[in-house]
Amino acid sequence: MTDYPRPPFPQQAQPVPGSQAKMEPYPDCGEQSYQGSGRLDSRIALITGADSGIGRAVAIAFAREGADVALSYLDEHEDAQETARWVEQAGRQCLLLPGDLAQKDHCRHIVEATAERFGRIDVLVNNAAFQMTHETFEEITDEEWVKTFDTNITAIFRICQAALKHMGEGSSIINTSSVNADMPKPTLLAYACTKGAIANFTGGLAQMLGERGIRVNSVAPGPIWTPLIVSTMPEDEVRHFGSQTPLGRPGQPAEVAPIYVLLASDQASYTSGALYSVTGGRPIL
């Protein structure tokens, strides 16, 4: 209850996709706290949206558990360099893959570049996403609707399809969904739709890939303090972000990453098709 910052937060707004370096308070991605214990020894992971927020915390945790990681991100080079620094400090290799996942060819590129560098993919974390707040339905442009779907769900389909030939028995896919999958926030209409689709896609793909020994799960975070929030939500909402949860504060990326470690590890060998919620007390039914 007391280790992490509670709202109200300082007034702040940033352009999309946001910079973690400029956030106040600075999100905790486990830089000073995460302790590994060899749970992902010698694994190869590809993580999208890994420059900042939840993706960075997952990258740090995976590296400290023994994995080499390929990090995909849009264009936040400074944040990505910082994540890479932590991965390398853990004694693991890091490959940086900037670019737009709304582009079909780029989805294939990040997979092929990872396979070329490391030889295979053991853990695929589909975590990149775009969202924007709109007060009215009419405000959502056709272009933004398509961009949201291309980035959040079509990219996952494309990346999974390209990655499968590099993934063997015992590997796993983890997709980042959201509490919005079952309780859509109306001001995030397009985004919430894609998160529902991600949860559904996860359930279907898990059934398709079971016989190949590949597990597929999703994580549904509640409010987590990341650049996505300060770059896409109204300043007043940012100021009070997370205050509505039973725990009275937003989660930090460091509080979400351990779930990805569990789902990626052999300890979750019978867990597939699951949606794991990390919501600060709000139940997902």
Ligand code: NAD
């Ligand atoms: P974040 O901003 O740190 O991470 C999202 C990343 O996605 C960005 O860093 C960016 O590099 C990447 N990205 C965005 N558009 C892209 C594009 N077109 N091509 C390539 N990469 C692109 O924020 P986060 O909150 O850590 O987000 C990670 C995931 O968690 C997202 O899927 C988000 O929907 C999900 N999530 C977040 C919250 C929350 O409250 N922060 C809640 C539920 C779910």
Ligand code: MG
């Ligand atoms: Mg970022």
